[in-house]
Amino acid sequence: MTRKEAPTHKQRSSVGYPSRRTLLKATGTVGLAGLAGCLGSGSGGNTIKIGGTVPQSGPYGAFGLNEKKGIQKAVDDANANNDAGDGKKVEVQFIDTKTDPATGRKKAQELINKDVDFLVGSLSSSVALAISDLAEKHKKIYMGFAGSNKITGSRCRPYTFIASSSAVQQTSSGLGSVLKQGLGKSVYEIAADYEWGHSIQNWNENHLVPHYNGNYVGKKFVPLGTSDFSQAITEAKNSGADIIQFTEFGLDFQKSAKQADQYGLFDQAVCVWPSVDIVDAKPVGQSTLANKNFFGGTTWYYQQTNSDAGKKFANEFTKKYNEPPTSFAAAAYASVRTLLRASKQAGGTKASDVQAKLEGAKLFPQLWGVGERFRKCDHRATISSPTIQGRSPSEVNEWNMFKVVDFPSNPEKTQMRDCANTGCSL
Numbered sequence: 001m002t003r004k005e006a007p008t009h010k011q012r013s014s015v016g017y018p019s020r021r022t023l024l025k026a027t028g029t030v031g032l033a034g035l036a037g038c039l040g041s042g043s044g045g046n047t048i049k050i051g052g053t054v055p056q057s058g059p060y061g062a063f064g065l066n067e068k069k070g071i072q073k074a075v076d077d078a079n080a081n082n083d084a085g086d087g088k089k090v091e092v093q094f095i096d097t098k099t100d101p102a103t104g105r106k107k108a109q110e111l112i113n114k115d116v117d118f119l120v121g122s123l124s125s126s127v128a129l130a131i132s133d134l135a136e137k138h139k140k141i142y143m144g145f146a147g148s149n150k151i152t153g154s155r156c157r158p159y160t161f162i163a164s165s166s167a168v169q170q171t172s173s174g175l176g177s178v179l180k181q182g183l184g185k186s187v188y189e190i191a192a193d194y195e196w197g198h199s200i201q202n203w204n205e206n207h208l209v210p211h212y213n214g215n216y217v218g219k220k221f222v223p224l225g226t227s228d229f230s231q232a233i234t235e236a237k238n239s240g241a242d243i244i245q246f247t248e249f250g251l252d253f254q255k256s257a258k259q260a261d262q263y264g265l266f267d268q269a270v271c272v273w274p275s276v277d278i279v280d281a282k283p284v285g286q287s288t289l290a291n292k293n294f295f296g297g298t299t300w301y302y303q304q305t306n307s308d309a310g311k312k313f314a315n316e317f318t319k320k321y322n323e324p325p326t327s328f329a330a331a332a333y334a335s336v337r338t339l340l341r342a343s344k345q346a347g348g349t350k351a352s353d354v355q356a357k358l359e360g361a362k363l364f365p366q367l368w369g370v371g372e373r374f375r376k377c378d379h380r381a382t383i384s385s386p387t388i389q390g391r392s393p394s395e396v397n398e399w400n401m402f403k404v405v406d407f408p409s410n411p412e413k414t415q416m417r418d419c420a421n422t423g424c425s426l
Contacts, residue, residue, distance in 0.1 A: 048084050048340065048349060050075065050092040051111030053121035053131055058099030059225050060124055060250045062279045063328050067145070068094055069321050070329030071120055074336035083337055085344035092120075097127050105130040112138050117349040120336055122146065123164070123328050125196040132160040139351045141358070143335040145328050147275065149199040149417075152380040156424035159351045161358055161374050163335035164328065165299045165385040167199035169415040170274040171208055173385035174297030175245050177406050179212035183270050184242025186215040190232045190256065191247035193221040200247045200274055217241050226252060229259045236265070243270045254283045261288040270295065276388060277326045278302070281401040289390025289401060296388045296402075299327035300367060304386060304404050307369030324399045331383075334363045338374075370409055377419035377426065384411040 052071050055064035075092050077083075084090055095111060097104035104127035108119060112134070118141045122128040125148030135142035136157040144151065145164040152162050165173075178184065187209050191197040201219055209216045217239050220232045233256075236244045244265060248256045253273050257280075260271050266288075276296030281289060288294065302314040302324040313333060317325040325333070341364055342357035343349055359376040363383075366372060372383045387406035408414045 046086075046088055048088055048090045048118070048343065049114075049116045050090065050336065051108065051114075051116035051119045051121075052092050052094035053097055053104060053108050053111070053119055053127075054094055055099040055104075055122065055124060055127070056094070056096040058097075059252060060099045063123055063250060063277065063326055064097075064099075064121075066279060066323070066326045067121065067123065067328040067332050069317070070325055070332035071336055073317060073320065073329075074333045078337055078340045083340040083344065090340060094121075097122055097124070097131075099124050099127065101126045101130040105134055108134050112140065116140070117343075118143065118339060120144075120332065120339070124194075125151065125167075125199070126194050128162075129155060129195065132157050135159055141339065141349075141351050141354050143332075143339055145331045145335075146196070147199065148195050149203065149422075150195065152378040153417075153423040156378050156422070156426060158355055158426055161335070161339075161379040161381075163331040163338075163363065163374075163381045163383070165297075165383060165411075166380060166416065167196060167274075168203055168417055169383075169385040169411065170297045170299070171200045171204055171245075171247075172297070172415045173387045173406065173408075174272045174274040174295055175204060175243065176208055176212070177297075177387040178243055178270055178272055178295050179209070179214055185213070186217050186239075186241045187243045187245055188217050188236045188239040188241035189219040189245040189247060190229070190236060191219060191221050191245075192224050192249065192252060194224050196249070197221065197247045204245060204247075214243075222248075222252075224252065227255060229256045230263070233260060233263050233265055237263070237268060241269060243272060246271060246273045248273060249275045250280070254280050257284045257288055257294075261291070266291045266293045269293065272296065275299070276402075277328070278324055278399055278401060279326055281390075281399075286390060286393045286396050286401060290392045291390070294390055297385055298388050298402075299383065299385055300330040301327070301386055301388060301402060301404055302330070303400060303402075304407060306384075306407060307365075307367055309365035310367040310369060313365065313367055318399075330367050331381075334365060334367050334372075335381075337365070338363050370411060372411075375412075375419065378422045378424040379426070380416070382412040382416065384408045385415060 095107035128144040128146035346353035
């Protein structure tokens with residue numbers, strides 16, 4: 001199908017902590033299981049240390065655990081292929097952000113106190129923004145996976161790079177695709193009441209829906225971690241909208257999708273979620289996902305056929321961990337390997353030097369196969385956000401739960417904001 005270009009703004013107008021050397025002298029040796037990533041001497045030694053800021057509990061914990069595996073595989077493959085150069089070893093230490101900004105910032109500070117060279121992780125926009133500010137303060141490159149428009153917009157930072165799709169891209173691939181196909185004109189939105197939800201809701205009401213000459217009839221914000229969507233769903237049904245946009249993710253997606261089905265919402269309207277992944281599928285159930293009025297956006301799908309590198313990564317990951325990679329694991333894998341190659345080119349881990357090598361750099365490997373790179377203007381990766389629907393139950397084989405119904409070949413042109421209109425000034 002032909003994709004209509006999504007709208008752009010232009011179109012619409014360590015104090016108190018012992019040093020590592022002291023610790024090594026005191027202990028004589030350090031067990032990797034207890035302090036993985038705490039060896040070496042940073043940019044001046046033979047070890048590069050990565051701090052993995054990953055949600056391993058909370059609403060996004062299941063995604064974080066899969067993302068953690070993507071980071072670990074990237075480190076393992078980087079060591080096997082000498083990505084960092086000069087025989088340098090790469091190590092990683094993980095912390096649990098608990099999908100909470102205050103916890104994420106505190107735990108990231110602990111990693112910085114342990115002298116990590118880089119920070120990688122987080123898919124919650126609020127957590128990522130907190131870590132981004134901290135990384136900038138301490139002059140550390142931070143690779144995040146947040147959808148917030150702010151993190152590559154008004155709150156962009158020189159040392160922060162984002163290897164996932166933005167809120168604009170996610171809602172373009174979901175709601176935008178549905179509007180483009182003419183499956184409805186009026187939109188009601190149920191949105192998560194935090195940074196990511198507000199980013200998407202604002203874009204939908206003020207830009208995306210008007211771009212397709214639609215009618216934005218109303219919205220309702222619900223707290224992160226909501227268990228009962230009945231009131232919001234009732235209001236959505238009463239709005240009479242043709243399309244119900246659920247700006248919900250993780251456990252909130254799972255609950256809202258199941259309850260939308262229970263309340264018969266699919267019989268009345270097309271229902272769209274902007275960020276859907278395989279972690280969600282089994283808890284929701286294939287009968288719900290297979291409904292013809294279910295649509296989702298996603299950042300990457302392991303069964304897409306656009307990239308040989310993507311197929312290779314998906315096969316190796318699935319064999320290694322007995323589960324396929326989520327889009328966040330893919331983003332984590334590519335960003336870590338790209339970061340380490342940039343460090344090799346820079347001759348060390350100094351943030352300003354690595355930043356210069358990352359700007360404009362193609363992601364390695366090319367898991368999307370669209371020439372994806374880090375834009376210099378806002379440090380967002382130019383990756384595609386496909387539109388997906390659920391397969392019928394008879395077509396499902398283990399993890400084969402979705403089908404890609406739209407895959408943009410030029411996401412920077414059709415899905416991303418123009419550099420001049422992001423609000424980022426790097």
